[in-house]
Amino acid sequence: MVILYQSQTLPINPPNSTPVLTLAQIWSVMDLKCRKPEIFVAPMSSSEVLSETPTFMKRSVVFKEGMGPPAGKVTEELQIRKPWKVRHACLFIVILGEGGMGDEYKWLIVWVQVDFYNTDSGAFINNTISQGKDETDLYLTFYFEWPYPDLKEGSKEAEEMSERLWGMAKKTVQHTIDYARDMAREGKLEPQS
Numbered sequence: 571m572v573i574l575y576q577s578q579t580l581p582i583n584p585p586n587s588t589p590v591l592t593l594a595q596i597w598s599v600m601d602l603k604c605r606k607p608e609i610f611v612a613p614m615s616s617s618e619v620l621s622e623t624p625t626f627m628k629r630s631v632v633f634k635e636g637m638g639p640p641a642g643k644v645t646e647e648l649q650i651r652k653p654w655k656v657r658h659a660c661l662f663i664v665i666l667g668e669g670g671m672g673d674e675y676k677w678l679i680v681w682v683q684v685d686f687y688n689t690d691s692g693a694f695i696n697n698t699i700s701q702g703k704d705e706t707d708l709y710l711t712f713y714f715e716w717p718y719p720d721l722k723e724g725s726k727e728a729e730e731m732s733e734r735l736w737g738m739a740k741k742t743v744q745h746t747i748d749y750a751r752d753m754a755r756e757g758k759l760e761p762q763s
Contacts, residue, residue, distance in 0.1 A: 572721040574732045575714065578739040582699075582708040582747055590706050591750055595759040596699055597653050597682060599750040603697070604629075604648055604684060610746055613637035625650050639691060649685040653699070692717045712743050 583590045604627055608614040613633050620628045627648040633639065686695040694715040701708055716735060721728040753759045 571717065571719045572723045572725075572728050574716045574718060574721075574728065574735055576716075576732070576735050576739045577711060577713040578736070578743045579709050579711040580740075580743045580747060582710050582750075583706050587751065589751065589754045591708065591747075591754060591759075593653050593682070593699065593701065593705065593708060595754055596708060596710070596747075596750050598759055599746065599753065600682075600684060600697060600699065603746065604650065607631060610749065611742065620645075624652070641690070644688050644690045647687045647689055649683075649687075651683045653682045710743055710747055712739055712746075714739055 582596055603610050605617070605619060607617050607629075608631075614631050615634045616632045618630050620630060622628070627650060628645065629648065630643060630645050631638075632643045635642065638644070682699040684697045686693075686697075688694070696711075696713040698711045698713070699708060700711065714735065718728070718731065721731060750759070
């Protein structure tokens with residue numbers, strides 16, 4: 571048994587990107603990702619929300635044939651920490667200033683997260699939107715823990731799978747940002763602050 575860990579962080583608004591996305595806009599895309607993951611994750615074919623509260627969602631996900639777990643379907647539980655700027659919900663905020671990360675700035679670092687627990691396999695995925703020095707200095711991080719009961723720690727197979735998953739993680743983060751920007755260009759995301 572081996573658990574493979576991967577993470578990838580990319581800037582949401584790198585230099586010269588247009589339109590510039592706000593926290594509210596990227597959150598609305600993350601909310602869509604919770605409800606319709608098949609738009610963002612190629613192996614998934616459909617999903618259904620089974621139950622939800624403001625901070626929790628339970629969903630079932632069906633995979634395309636040969637692209638998911640042996641059963642082809644999983645149940646996931648999502649813990650959701652929404653941005654207060656959008657929905658007046660729980661958010662963790664740290665303000666650093668004098669003596670902190672650069673005295674000339676007051677930095678506001680915002681963490682908005684969704685944790686995905688696969689109740690069938692034990693896999694864990696975290697999606698985090700964080701904020702740097704201002705409201706458009708945003709980053710998207712996906713963190714993955716994938717259990718592989720048939721792989722051996724340190725084996726060539728485990729190393730190859732780890733590399734494959736790292737590539738998938740990077741593509742998934744970039745695809746999510748690109749999808750958000752495309753939605754904004756098409757007027758499907760309101761330009762909120």
